[in-house]
Amino acid sequence: MKILTPPSRGEQAQKVLSWREIKKDAKEMVRLIRTDGFGGRMWKSAYAVGHPQVVTGKCSENDPNCALGRCGHHKRFFVVNRKQAYVAQQFKYDVYINAVIISEVEPVSNREGCMSNEYAGTVNVRRFNKIVVEYYVPGWFGLKKKRGMFTGLASYVWQHELSHFRGEYL
Ligand SMILES: [Zn+2]
Numbered sequence: 001m002k003i004l005t006p007p008s009r010g011e012q013a014q015k016v017l018s019w020r021e022i023k024k025d026a027k028e029m030v031r032l033i034r035t036d037g038f039g040g041r042m043w044k045s046a047y048a049v050g051h052p053q054v055v056t057g058k059c060s061e062n063d064p065n066c067a068l069g070r071c072g073h074h075k076r077f078f079v080v081n082r083k084q085a086y087v088a089q090q091f092k093y094d095v096y097i098n099a100v101i102i103s104e105v106e107p108v109s110n111r112e113g114c115m116s117n118e119y120a121g122t123v124n125v126r127r128f129n130k131i132v133v134e135y136y137v138p139g140w141f142g143l144k145k146k147r148g149m150f151t152g153l154a155s156y157v158w159q160h161e162l163s164h165f166r167g168e169y170l
């Protein structure tokens with residue numbers, strides 16, 4: 001797993017069942033996002049990247065669907081770049097698993113770009129300014145459930161990444 005796929009529109013990512021099944025990809029994604037290893041692209045440093053955006057460890061070179069990101073190998077998790085000061089301040093963990101937004105208020109318009117569709121540039125997207133989200137992080141005894149409230153830019157990062165699990169891109 002190294003490279004970004006193009007937007008795999010309409011592809012639903014699968015629920016993560018254990019840390020073990022995603023550990024290798026997650027660690028590689030964290031390493032790459034922290035070192036700009038997805039680089040050579042317009043976005044030199046990203047805040048977050050979702051598993052639907054990469055060629056996964058389960059992907060095969062011989063499967064054209066894998067190169068296009070629509071192979072069904074993608075799971076519901078994203079990683080953040082905690083080398084960015086703002087991200088480190090807002091996100092306590094590197095990896096966020098099976099997240100669900102349980103409340104959202106204050107509709108706003110936010111201008112965003114996406115590593116999977118850099119040619120779109122930045123576009124205005126409808127978001128909510130304040131969300132409550134439930135998610136899982138790796139723990140000693142399996143996936144550990146967490147809940148948090150996020151506002152502003154941090155909440156847009158969540159909403160952007162979760163949209164990729166539904167196969168939605170800019
Ligand atoms: Zn694949």
Ligand SMILES: [Zn+2]
Nearest residue numbers: 113114115116
């Ligand atoms: Zn994106």
